[in-house]
Structure formats: structure tokens, C-alpha cells
Amino acid sequence: MKTIDLPKIQQIVKQFAEERDWDKFHSVKNLSMALTVESSELMEIFQWLTEDESNRAHLDPKLKTKIEDEVADVFIYLLRIVGKTDMDLEQAILNKMQKNIEKYPVDKARGNSKKYTDL
Amino acid sequence: MKTIDLPKIQQIVKQFAEERDWDKFHSVKNLSMALTVESSELMEIFQWLTEDESNRAHLDPKLKTKIEDEVADVFIYLLRIVGKTDMDLEQAILNKMQKNIEKYPVDKARGNSKKYTDL
Amino acid sequence: MKTIDLPKIQQIVKQFAEERDWDKFHSVKNLSMALTVESSELMEIFQWLTEDESNRAHLDPKLKTKIEDEVADVFIYLLRIVGKTDMDLEQAILNKMQKNIEKYPVDKARGNSKKYTDL
Amino acid sequence: MKTIDLPKIQQIVKQFAEERDWDKFHSVKNLSMALTVESSELMEIFQWLTEDESNRAHLDPKLKTKIEDEVADVFIYLLRIVGKTDMDLEQAILNKMQKNIEKYPVDKARGNSKKYTDL
Numbered sequence: 272m273k274t275i276d277l278p279k280i281q282q283i284v285k286q287f288a289e290e291r292d293w294d295k296f297h298s299v300k301n302l303s304m305a306l307t308v309e310s311s312e313l314m315e316i317f318q319w320l321t322e323d324e325s326n327r328a329h330l331d332p333k334l335k336t337k338i339e340d341e342v343a344d345v346f347i348y349l350l351r352i353v354g355k356t357d358m359d360l361e362q363a364i365l366n367k368m369q370k371n372i373e374k375y376p377v378d379k380a381r382g383n384s385k386k387y388t389d390l
Numbered sequence: 391m392k393t394i395d396l397p398k399i400q401q402i403v404k405q406f407a408e409e410r411d412w413d414k415f416h417s418v419k420n421l422s423m424a425l426t427v428e429s430s431e432l433m434e435i436f437q438w439l440t441e442d443e444s445n446r447a448h449l450d451p452k453l454k455t456k457i458e459d460e461v462a463d464v465f466i467y468l469l470r471i472v473g474k475t476d477m478d479l480e481q482a483i484l485n486k487m488q489k490n491i492e493k494y495p496v497d498k499a500r501g502n503s504k505k506y507t508d509l
Numbered sequence: 510m511k512t513i514d515l516p517k518i519q520q521i522v523k524q525f526a527e528e529r530d531w532d533k534f535h536s537v538k539n540l541s542m543a544l545t546v547e548s549s550e551l552m553e554i555f556q557w558l559t560e561d562e563s564n565r566a567h568l569d570p571k572l573k574t575k576i577e578d579e580v581a582d583v584f585i586y587l588l589r590i591v592g593k594t595d596m597d598l599e600q601a602i603l604n605k606m607q608k609n610i611e612k613y614p615v616d617k618a619r620g621n622s623k624k625y626t627d628l
Numbered sequence: 629m630k631t632i633d634l635p636k637i638q639q640i641v642k643q644f645a646e647e648r649d650w651d652k653f654h655s656v657k658n659l660s661m662a663l664t665v666e667s668s669e670l671m672e673i674f675q676w677l678t679e680d681e682s683n684r685a686h687l688d689p690k691l692k693t694k695i696e697d698e699v700a701d702v703f704i705y706l707l708r709i710v711g712k713t714d715m716d717l718e719q720a721i722l723n724k725m726q727k728n729i730e731k732y733p734v735d736k737a738r739g740n741s742k743k744y745t746d747l
Contacts, residue, residue, distance in 0.1 A: 272396060272397050272400045272469075272472065272473060272479070273396075273397070273478065273479075273480065274393075274394075274395065274396040274397055275393075275396055275479055275480040275483070276393065276480065277391060277392075277393040277394055278391050278392070278393055280480065280483055280484075281391045283484075283487055284487065287487065287490065287491065290496050290500075291494060291496060291499045291500055291501070292500050292501040293499075293501075293503065295501075296503050296557045298441035298442070298444050298445055299436060299441075299444040299445050299447065299448075300436040300437075300439060300440075300441050300444035300445075301441065301556055301557060303429070303432050303433040303435075303436050303444075304433060304552055304553075304555075304556040304661060305556055306429050306432065306433070306464070307426065307429040307430055307432075307433050307549060307552070307664060307668075308549045308550075308552060308553045308556060310422070310425050310426040310429040310464075310549075311426055311545060311546045311548075311549035311550075311664075312546075312549075313422050313425065313426075313471075314422040314423060314425070314426050314542055314545070314546060315542075315546045316422075317418060317419040317422050317542075318419075318539055318542040318543055318546060319534045319539060319741035320419060321419075321679075322417035322418075322419050322420065322678075323417070325417050325418040325419035325422075326417050326418050326419075326474065328418065328475075329418075329475040329476060329477070335475070335477075338471075338475055338477070339475075339477055339482035339485065339486070340482070340485075340486050340489070342468065342471060342472060342475075342477065342479070342482060343479075343482045343483045343485070343486035343487075344486060345425070345429075345464070345468055346468060346479070346483055347483065347486070347487070349461065349464055349465060349468070350391075352432075352457075352461060353391065353461060354391060355445065356447075356448040356454070356457055356458075356461075357448060358448070358454075358457070358458055358461065359392065360391070360392075360394055360461070360462075360465070361392065361394040361395065361399065363458035363459070363461060363462045364394070364399055364462045364465055364466065365399075365402075366458065366459075366462070367458070367459050367462035367463060367466070368402055368403065368406060368462075368466070370459070371406065372406065375410060377409050377410060380410045380412075381409075381410055381411050382410070382411040382412075382414075384412065384415050384676035415676045420675055420676060423542060423671055423672075423674075423675040424675055426545060426549075426668060426671070427668045427669075427671060427672045427675060429668075430545075430664060430665045430667075430668035430669075431665075431668075433661055433664070433665060434661075434665045436661075437658055437661040437662055437665060438622035438653045438658060440560075441559075503557035510634060510635050510638045510707075510710065510711060510717070511634075511635070511716065511717075511718065512631070512632075512633065512634040512635055513631075513634055513717055513718040513721070514631065514718065515629060515630075515631040515632055516629050516630070516631055518718065518721055518722075519629045521722075521725055522725065525725060525728065525729065528734050528738075529732060529734060529737045529738055529739070530738050530739040531737075531739075531741065533739075534741050536679035536680070536682050536683050537674060537679075537682040537683050537685065537686075538674040538675075538677060538678075538679050538682035538683075539679065541667070541670050541671040541673075541674050541682075542671060544667050544670065544671070544702070545664065545667040545668055545670075545671050548660070548663050548664040548667040548702075549664055551660050551663065551664075551709075552660040552661060552663070552664050554660075555656060555657040555660050556657075558657060559657075560655035560656075560657050560658065561655070563655050563656040563657035563660075564655055564656050564657075564712065566656065566713075567656075567713040567714060567715070573713070573715075576709075576713055576715070577713075577715055577720035577723065577724070578720070578723075578724050578727070580706065580709060580710060580713075580715065580717070580720060581717075581720045581721045581723070581724035581725075582724060583663070583667075583702070583706055584706060584717070584721055585721065585724070585725070587699065587702055587703060587706070588629075590670075590695075590699060591629065591699060592629060593683065594685075594686040594692070594695055594696075594699075595686060596686070596692075596695070596696055596699065597630065598629070598630075598632055598699070598700075598703070599630065599632040599633065599637065601696035601697070601699060601700045602632070602637055602700045602703055602704065603637075603640075604696065604697075604700070605696070605697050605700035605701060605704070606640055606641065606644060606700075606704070608697070609644065610644065613648060615647050615648060618648045618650075619647075619648055619649050620648070620649040620650075620652075622650065622653050
């Protein structure tokens with residue numbers, strides 16, 4: 272995976288909202304709703320497909336574009352939330368991965384998908 | 391916003407899944423469900439708050455950690471989907487922003503939140 | 510609120526799926542995805558509205574129809590899930606309300622929206 | 629499927645909210661968020677299961693109770709939204725089913741899961 276120029280992307284997204292005077296709609300509450308709506312639209316692409324079909328969906332160029340557009344929408348709203356909550360995104364991810372590693376020890380979690388509360 | 395080391399993060403996330411033999415659960419369909427579940431958990435933090443309260447929620451250290459953990463979970467599943475669909479994430483975002491700019495011309499969209507189909 | 514003829518509605522919904530040979534797509538997993546997608550589409554109507562505006566949205570006839578259509582879609586998929594899991598829906602609701610009454614005692618929950626785990 | 633006494637259920641749900649002075653939190657916007665959160669919690673039960681496993685999940689008594697509790701929560705918030713938008717629920721469902729019948733003619737939709745816009 273290539274890296275991405277996050278500050279540049281965030282600047283484009285921010286400017287887009289400001290030019291349209293949309294910042295007034297972008298409370299963290301509303302952005303979290305938009306994030307879930309876009310996640311659901313991504314999921315809708317796969318809802319009647321088998322798991323195998325979902326793994327191959329991106330091989331169809333038309334579906335690939337749909338998937339990319341919805342992933343981009345999710346990413347865009349996520350960046351807006353990050354920007355409005357003074358978050359160090361990389362640190363937040365590393366912290367959460369550390370918690371996951373502790374909640375799901377390899378010997379207990381290996382090969383099963385139970386929630387940590389049921390391990 | 392600082393940039394993030396996306397290839398490093400993705401490597402950590404991938405290794406975490408492989409060590410637990412969880413790759414078999416991670417079809418694109420299932421990952422899109424997990425993405426929506428995590429988005430909803432982020433949204434749940436704000437569901438009974440006013441918009442103003444949601445904008446200040448991260449000032450409470452306990453809530454800040456909850457927000458960061460849920461944003462991280464969304465990000466992690468999004469990266470998994472990106473990794474499984476041969477996507478150039480930065481290009482996907484730039485393409486989608488270009489479509490948004492065309493769908494929402496500044497003069498029509500300024501200050502209103504109507505969907506482009508209603509503009 | 511008027512009551513509804515649930516067995517009649519369920520029969521219509523079931524026949525609709527059978528005539529289209531859609532039962533094969535309607536695993537409980539897939540139906541739970543469709544339920545969330547439809548809930549999100551309902552939520553999308555309100556995402557950029559203030560709470561006050563959301564309370565008055567149904568006074569606009571065009572929005573009222575949109576709200577009714579999305580509520581109906583949620584209801585339809587919920588009925589499908591009920592039909593496939595041998596559930597006594599009324600009893601399930603009464604059981605859950607009893608749990609809610611115990612989790613949220615009036616004297617502690619009154620006027621605040623904290624989750625029961627924080628009460 | 630047995631019918632349910634909808635007016636009785638709605639009365640119980642309404643009284644529960646009033647006794648806790650929660651009506652002030654229950655704008656249609658917030659209720660639509662809660663509806664999606666609960667739908668997602670239902671979906672979470674099935675996210676790592678195969679479709680076959682999801683169809684048999686309710687045979688496990690512990691999972692059956694979890695499914696029933698989450699279906700009940702979705703139903704409860706849906707009823708709250710119906711109650712706040714002056715909706716005739718049965719008529720709304722019948723209207724939407726009529727639209728579905730027209731959007732998905734049997735001869736075109738039979739055995740395939742394409743969205744009506746792609747038929």
C-alpha cells in the first residue's frame with residue numbers, strides 16, 4: 272500500500288466545505304451520522320453477494336468505481352471528525368491496536384471470531 | 391494534521407489478523423459489516439447529545455479516549471477493505487472529491503445542505 | 510396509534526419474496542445488513558437538519574412520503590428476520606422493556622441520558 | 629406469526645420515556661440515530677458468521693435471547709418514530725409494498741438481486 276498525503280487531502284476536504292459554507296452543518300454529531308450513512312452505502316454493494324462474490328466484486332470495473340467512491344466518502348467524513356476533535360490519528364490507531372492485542376491474546380483468539388467478552 | 395505512516399499501520403493491522411488466523415473471516419462483505427458496526431459505535435457516543443455538546447465531547451478526557459478508539463476501529467477496517475480491493479486510496483479520494491465539486495457547484499450549494507439530486 | 514394486521518402484512522412480504530425467488534438471498538445475516546442499510550437511509554433524511562427541523566419534517570408532504578417509505582422498509586426487513594428466527598415478537602418486546610425498566614430505574618435515570626453502565 | 633397489540637406496546641414504550649423525562653432527548657433525528665445503532669447491534673451478532681450459521685443462530689438459546697433483545701430495541705425505536713410523525717404504519721407499509729411490486733416486476737427480478745435501477 273502506498274502512503275497518502277494526509278495533510279493535502281485534509282486541506283482539500285476542508286476547503287470544499289468552507290467554499291460551500293457547510294461548516295455550520297458539520298457538527299461532530301452530524302458528521303458521525305454521515306460517516307455511518309456512507310459506511311452503509313458501501314455495505315449495500317455487498318449485501319446480497321456471497322462472501323466469495325464480495326471478494327471478487329472489485330474485478331468488475333463498474334463495481335470497482337462504486338467501491339472506491341464509497342470508501343472515499345467514508346474516509347472524507349472520518350478525516351473531518353479527526354480534524355474537529357484534536358486527535359493524533361496515528362497515535363490513536365497505535366493505542367487501539369495495543370488494546371486489541373491485549374484483548375485478543377493469540378493463543379485464545381486463534382482461529383475463532385468470538386468477541387473478547389466471550390473468550 | 392500530521393500525516394500518518396499508512397504502510398506501517400497497514401502492516402501492523404495485517405499481521406494482527408494473520409497471527410490470529412482471522413483472515414478467513416475477513417471477506418470484503420464481512421469487513422463492510424464490521425466497518426458499519428464501528429461507525430455506529432462512534433455515533434452512539436453522540437446520539438443523545440446536542441450538536442454543541444458533540445463538538446465539545448472530546449474535551450472530556452474519558453470521552454476523548456472513547457472517540458479515538460472508535461475512530462481507530464473505523465480506520466482499521468477501512469484499511470483492510472482498501473488492502474483487499476487493490477485500491478489506490480489517495481487517487482480514489484481525489485477522484486471522489488472531483489465528482490463532489492461537480493455535483494455541488496459553489497453557487498448552488500452555498501449555505502444549503504440539499505442533496506445534489508434536489509439542487 | 511391504530512393496530513396493524515401483522516399476519517396479513519407478513520404474508521404479503523413473504524409472497525413478494527417467494528414470487529421473485531429471493532428467499533435464497535434472505536439469510537438472517539443478509540437481512541440484518543438490509544435492515545441497517547434501510548435504517549441509515551431513514552437517518553440520512555435528518556442528518557443535516559436540526560433536531561427541531563427533524564420533528565417538523567413530516568409536515569412537508571414530500572418528506573412525509575420519504576419518511577414513511579423508509580420506515581416501511583425497516584419494518585419489512587424486521588418482519589422477515591422475525592419470521593426466520595421463530596420469535597414471539599410481542600413477548601420479545603415485553604421482555605426487553607422489563608429489562609430496560611430494571612436497567613434504568615426512574616430515580617437514577619430521570620432527566621439524564623447516560624448509558625446504564627454509567628449510571 | 630401472531631399479531632401484536634401495537635397500541636398497548638406503544639403505550640408501554642411512551643410511558644417508559646415519560647417517567648424518565650426522556651422525551652426531550654427523543655427528537656426524530658436522535659431516534660433515527662438510535663434506530664441505526666440498534667440495527668447495527670443486531671447485525672454485529674452475525675458479522676463473522678456464514679450465512680448458514682446466521683440462519684441457525686437462533687437455535688442457541690443464549691444467541692436467541694440476544695437476537696430477540698436487539699430486534700425488540702429496533703422495534704421500540706421504530707414505534708417511537710411512527711408515533712412522532714403522524715404516520716399510519718399499516719398504510720405506509722402497503723404503499724411501499726405496492727411501489728416495490730412495480731419497481732421489481734416478477735419477470736425481470738426473478739432470481740436476481742440487482743437493484744431496480746440496474747434492472
